[in-house]
Amino acid sequence: MRECLCGRPAPHWKPENFKFRHHPLQRQTQMIADTYAMRRLDAFRIQMDLAAVDGRGRETSGLEEPGMPEPFVQAMTIAILIGCHKPSDLKDTQEGSIRNRYNSAMHGTEFLERLRHDTEALAAAGLLKRERVIGSAQGPVIKLADGQEMINLCANNYLGLANHPAVLKAAHEGLTRYGYGVASVRFICGTQSVHRELEERLSAYLSMDDTILYSSCFDANGGLFETLLDEQDAVISDALNHASIIDGIRLCKARRLRYANNDMNELEQALKDSQDSRVRLIATDGVFSMDGSIARLHEICDLADRYGALVMVDDSHATGFVGARGRGSHEFRGVVGRVDIITSTLGKALGGASGGFVAARKDIVAWLRQRSRPYLFSNSIAPTVAAATIQVLDLLESSPELRDRVHANARYFRESMQALGFNLVPGEHPIIPVMLGDAPLAVRLAERMQNEGIYVVAFSFPVVPHGKARIRTQMNAAHSTEQLDKVISAFGRSARDLGVIK
Numbered sequence: 001m002r003e004c005l006c007g008r009p010a011p012h013w014k015p016e017n018f019k020f021r022h023h024p025l026q027r028q029t030q031m032i033a034d035t036y037a038m039r040r041l042d043a044f045r046i047q048m049d050l051a052a053v054d055g056r057g058r059e060t061s062g063l064e065e066p067g068m069p070e071p072f073v074q075a076m077t078i079a080i081l082i083g084c085h086k087p088s089d090l091k092d093t094q095e096g097s098i099r100n101r102y103n104s105a106m107h108g109t110e111f112l113e114r115l116r117h118d119t120e121a122l123a124a125a126g127l128l129k130r131e132r133v134i135g136s137a138q139g140p141v142i143k144l145a146d147g148q149e150m151i152n153l154c155a156n157n158y159l160g161l162a163n164h165p166a167v168l169k170a171a172h173e174g175l176t177r178y179g180y181g182v183a184s185v186r187f188i189c190g191t192q193s194v195h196r197e198l199e200e201r202l203s204a205y206l207s208m209d210d211t212i213l214y215s216s217c218f219d220a221n222g223g224l225f226e227t228l229l230d231e232q233d234a235v236i237s238d239a240l241n242h243a244s245i246i247d248g249i250r251l252c253k254a255r256r257l258r259y260a261n262n263d264m265n266e267l268e269q270a271l272k273d274s275q276d277s278r279v280r281l282i283a284t285d286g287v288f289s290m291d292g293s294i295a296r297l298h299e300i301c302d303l304a305d306r307y308g309a310l311v312m313v314d315d316s317h318a319t320g321f322v323g324a325r326g327r328g329s330h331e332f333r334g335v336v337g338r339v340d341i342i343t344s345t346l347g348k349a350l351g352g353a354s355g356g357f358v359a360a361r362k363d364i365v366a367w368l369r370q371r372s373r374p375y376l377f378s379n380s381i382a383p384t385v386a387a388a389t390i391q392v393l394d395l396l397e398s399s400p401e402l403r404d405r406v407h408a409n410a411r412y413f414r415e416s417m418q419a420l421g422f423n424l425v426p427g428e429h430p431i432i433p434v435m436l437g438d439a440p441l442a443v444r445l446a447e448r449m450q451n452e453g454i455y456v457v458a459f460s461f462p463v464v465p466h467g468k469a470r471i472r473t474q475m476n477a478a479h480s481t482e483q484l485d486k487v488i489s490a491f492g493r494s495a496r497d498l499g500v501i502k
Contacts, residue, residue, distance in 0.1 A: 127460070138162035138352060140478040142455065150455040151483050153473040155352070158321050158430055159402040160478030162352035166395060167388050174387025182380045186213075187369075190380035198386045199357070201393050206319075206327055207336050208359035212368050213386075215378045217316050217345035217356030221248040223372035224312070224343065224358060225281075229254035234277035236270045236309070238262070238284040238295070245283055245314055254281075261288065264299050271307040279310065281341075286315035286329030287322065290464050290472065292431030294322070297333035305338075312341040316356075317431065320349030321403040326396055340364070346385065351392045355381040405477040406430050409484060413475055416488045421501040430475040433459075434491070435468070441498065442469040448494035454487050 122128040136143035140160065142152045161167050174194065184190035199211040214220040221244040225235060234255040237245060249256055257274055259266035267282065274280050282304055284295045297313065304311045315328040323331030330339045341364060346355035358368060368375060396402070410430040417424055423435040436442040439460035446458040449471070460469040473487075495501045 127462075132455075140476060140480070140483060148453070150450070150453050151479075151487055152455045153475075153487060154455055154457055155474060155476065156317070156348035157352045157476050157478075158349040158406050158474070159396075160406075160476045161349070161392055161395070161402070164351075164395075167351055167391055170391030171384045171388040174384040178383030178387065180384070181382050184380065185376060185378060186380050187376065192380070192383050192386075194383050194386040194390070195380055198390055201390055202357055203359055205393055205397070206330075206342055206359045208342060209362035210365040211357050211359040212365050212372075212375060213381055214356045214358070214374055215381060216347070216354060217314065217343055218244040218247075219374035219378060220343045220356040220358050221245050221314060222251065223248070223368065223374035224341070225249050225252040225254065225283075227368055227372045228252075228364065229279060229281060231255070232278040234274040234280045236267065236274065236280060236282045238288075240288045240290070241283060241285050242289065242314055242316070245285070249283065262293065262296050264296060264303065267300065268303055268307075271303060271309060275307070280307070281310045281312055283312045284314070285317070286313045286342075287317035287429055287431070289317050289431065290459065290470075291425050291433060292317075292427045292429035293425070294318075294329050294332060294427070294429065297329060297335045297339070301335045301338040310340040311338070312343070313339050314343045316343075316345040316348055317429070319344040320392070320396055321406055322429070326400070326403045346381075346389050351385075351388050353385045353388065355385050355389070402477045406475055409475040409477065409479050412481065413473070413484050413488065416484075417491065420488070420492050420495075422491070422495070425470075431472060432475065433470040433472045435470050436500065437467055437469055439469040441500070442471055445494055445498055445500065446471055448497070449490055452490035452494065454490050 119128070133145035134142050135145040135147070138152075138155055138157055139162065140152060141149055143149050155162070178192055178194055182190040182192060186195070195213060199213060202211040203209065214223065221242070225248045229235060229252045231253040234257060235249050235252065236257045236259060237249055238261055239258050240261040255274065255277060257270040259270050271280065271282075282300055284297075284300060286297070287294050295313065297311075301311055303309070313328075313330060315322075315330070318328040318332070320326050320328075322328055325331060327336070328342070328344070330336050330342065341358060341360040343358050344356065346353060346357070358365065360368075407428075407430070410428070410432060414424060414432055417432070417434065425433040425435060436445060436458075439458070442458035442460060446456050449456045456471050456473060458469065458471055464470060475484075492501070
């Protein structure tokens with residue numbers, strides 16, 4: 001609802017209803033309602049005496065009546081309070097002028113009971129995320145807290161560096177020299193020489209002007225859009241972008257447009273529809289993490305040049321191993337120097353610890369240092385992480401061995417699984433999704449694999465679309481051929497038992 005109201009006060013004396021009919025919010029509510037089918041509530045309607053406006057200031061009216069779960073309705077009624085006509089209306093509303101069983105005041109015990117009930121509903125729907133406790137360092141084989149050893153196909157540890165001896169040595173040396181933490185934000189007393197050295201190394205590695213470090217890539221994306229864009233601008237986002245990009249865009253006041261995944265026709269139409277905007281920023285993942293597909297950056301950059309737009313790429317699943325020299329998806333697609341902003345992480349291929357960054361044109365980075373809230377109000381990354389990441393860059397620049405090995409493992413696994421008859425998402429990335437379609441089937445296969453000593457996880461809606469349930473496997477350079485053979489054999493036995501393959 002906030003998307004349609006855009007924070008503007010509604011005109012006075014024009015009572016109308018609010019319209020969701022073809023808005024993305026309507027589609028979202030229906031998907032959520034479908035997920036919670038066992039708890040489907042009565043049809044819900046809010047009659048509101050206000051005139052709402054869309055993102056272009058045009059009045060809109062009418063109201064859809066979807067069946068939706070209680071948690072979503074409660075979140076929506078909060079947004080309704082924001083959309084009142086004038087301050088006096090807000091007071092009236094708070095005193096109960098909008099009456100229904102979903103937005104009544106809730107005492108602490110009732111609130112906790114609701115959370116407990118909703119968590120139980122997730123478990124009943126097979127959507128509850130459970131955490132296994134690992135008692136060892138990250139690696140191709142991990143040991144759970146109960147002592148069970150498992151071959152790990154779930155980690156973002158693409159280059160196998162999370163427990164690499166040279167990386168550990170650099171981390172220890174960084175800890176001794178710079179201490180455990182800086183206890184400060186960057187602009188006060190939280191900038192150490194190791195932070196600037198890492199920023200300069202990342203800029204050179206990615207062929208970008210400058211780099212700014214964040215606590216995570218989620219923070220980097222969260223602090224990017226709000227700092228650079230306002231209501232005069234527009235951001236155009238791929239439909240399958242990571243949650244951090246989506247949330248970062250929500251924080252800014254720019255007009256928001258979306259195009260279907262890697263659909264250049266829809267992207268071009270969005271560029272045409274936003275030509276009255278001051279700045280247009282195209283935002284995309286470099287690699288889409290659920291599919292392992294790589295963005296069509298050459299065509300995106302061509303469209304950006306044609307329509308005078310900027311390009312932003314989140315390359316978290318590419319930095320360090322995608323492209324001829326491992327620089328990322330912009331190198332893979334041949335657009336080095338044409339991408340304006342790259343965000344990425346230190347928590348995947350570059351050692352797997354924590355931290356993220358924005359590498360961009362120097363003027364963009366300079367402004368982020370002045371106004372980006374996650375940067376200004378969060379402690380600097382731990383100096384030991386910065387020191388270890390510099391060592392990672394040394395390893396990657398001195399030899400192609402690790403990235404060659406991860407891609408060789410990916411090809412071997414993909415070819416072997418296809419030979420058994422598995423349905424895989426096509427591609428050439430170390431993310432290799434095994435498609436099952438049916439969510440309960442995916443869960444059963446993952447459980448069989450775990451019983452075989454293979455650590456994999458099933459993904460289903462809402463993480464992936466309805467009917468697209470899968471087990472996402474991820475190769476890393478430290479996997480041996482013997483380990484992969486064991487995984488492939490286990491997949492074959494388990495899948496035949498369940499009727500997935502013949």
